[in-house]
Amino acid sequence: xxxxxxxxxxxxxxxxxxxxxxxxxxxxxxxxxxxxxxxxxxxxxxxxxxxxxxxxxxxxxxxxxxxxxxxxxxxxxxxxxxxxxxxxxxxxxxxxxxxxxxxxxxxxxxxxxxxxxxxxxxxxxxxxxxxxxxxxxxxxxxxxxxxxxxxxxxxxxxxxxxxxxxxxxxxxxxxxxxxxxxxxxxxxxxxxxxxxxxxxxxxxxxxxxxxxxxxxxxxxxxxxxxxxxxxxxxxxxxxxxxxxxxxxxxxxxxxxxxxxxxxxxxxxxxxxxxxxxxxxxxxxxxxxxxxxxxxxxxxxxxxxxxxxxxxxxxxxxxxxxxxxxxxxxxxxxxxxxxxxxxxxxxxxxxxx
Numbered sequence: 001x002x003x004x005x006x007x008x009x010x011x012x013x014x015x016x017x018x019x020x021x022x023x024x025x026x027x028x029x030x031x032x033x034x035x036x037x038x039x040x041x042x043x044x045x046x047x048x049x050x051x052x053x054x055x056x057x058x059x060x061x062x063x064x065x066x067x068x069x070x071x072x073x074x075x076x077x078x079x080x081x082x083x084x085x086x087x088x089x090x091x092x093x094x095x096x097x098x099x100x101x102x103x104x105x106x107x108x109x110x111x112x113x114x115x116x117x118x119x120x121x122x123x124x125x126x127x128x129x130x131x132x133x134x135x136x137x138x139x140x141x142x143x144x145x146x147x148x149x150x151x152x153x154x155x156x157x158x159x160x161x162x163x164x165x166x167x168x169x170x171x172x173x174x175x176x177x178x179x180x181x182x183x184x185x186x187x188x189x190x191x192x193x194x195x196x197x198x199x200x201x202x203x204x205x206x207x208x209x210x211x212x213x214x215x216x217x218x219x220x221x222x223x224x225x226x227x228x229x230x231x232x233x234x235x236x237x238x239x240x241x242x243x244x245x246x247x248x249x250x251x252x253x254x255x256x257x258x259x260x261x262x263x264x265x266x267x268x269x270x271x272x273x274x275x276x277x278x279x280x281x282x283x284x285x286x287x288x289x290x291x292x293x294x295x296x297x298x299x300x301x302x303x304x305x306x307x308x309x310x311x312x313x314x315x316x317x318x319x320x321x322x323x324x325x326x327x328x329x330x331x332x333x334x335x336x337x338x339x340x341x342x343x344x345x346x347x348x349x350x351x352x
């Protein structure tokens with residue numbers, strides 16, 4: 001989310017042919033990768049999850065000694081309580097797990113059924129942080145006879161702190177194997193026509209269910225520090241590309257679409273405009289009806305269900321807004337699964 005080689009390929013790799021896979025080839029593992037989830041909402045599961053997440057050098061790019069002191073002396077002492085309370089507000093009590101785990105599992109199951117005619121393909125899922133771990137699921141796929149692996153980070157827009165760190169973990173797992181499977185990774189897809197069409201259809205369908213049309217629609221993406229973009233991360237550019245393509249796909253409705261960024265952490269400047277500040281400003285300016293969609297998330301999670309649908313709704317109503325609507329992610333909808341299957345089939349060309 002460029003002219004650098006596709007992750008997992010050599011720069012000189014020729015175009016893939018549509019020739020059938022060799023008869024001696026084994027099975028093909030497709031591994032859907034999402035960000036992560038705690039195993040529970042109490043202090044210790046939350047602390048383990050946050051420690052793994054916030055210890056990632058791709059996520060926190062700062063002086064390691066200073067950050068270690070802050071993380072262990074302050075953040076991991078206090079934040080597990082606050083984060084645990086937020087997770088409890090959205091927790092899937094029936095399955096005793098986060099919505100992200102529930103949805104990602106369902107995505108993998110539905111993609112597996114959609115690809116069932118391709119007898120050599122096995123679909124699984126894993127989390128970059130928490131469980132099921134990437135290493136454990138790669139082991140499981142290899143154990144099922146997979147000698148080729150397609151890793152699919154579920155991020156439409158590339159960021160080092162999301163796509164790259166998921167791929168890093170795949171590479172780390174392969175380093176431990178005597179007999180490595182061949183590897184491909186799915187590239188970002190910020191302007192993919194099927195993805196954009198699915199988003200546009202989802203927005204139109206949701207707005208059609210409302211009793212009045214919103215005056216503004218925000219496309220809220222997870223933010224990253226401005227310094228990461230300044231160092232060359234293409235994330236912001238790809239978010240802009242998605243919004244521009246989505247505006248075009250929405251036709252006249254696209255004029256209402258505004259790009260914002262959410263989920264700031266710490267004191268550093270992050271890429272702007274900020275979602276919460278934009279929501280507040282719109283309400284203060286007299287806008288009474290807004291809707292928010294989160295195109296950078298393949299599945300609803302804490303950052304969409306709690307932060308957008310609850311916190312930002314509260315901000316809007318407190319400052320004079322009257323009607324707030326959150327448009328769910330594509331999740332495991334027919335449109336969402338269609339996007340995943342289309343990208344997987346494209347990347348499996350020559351293997352299947």
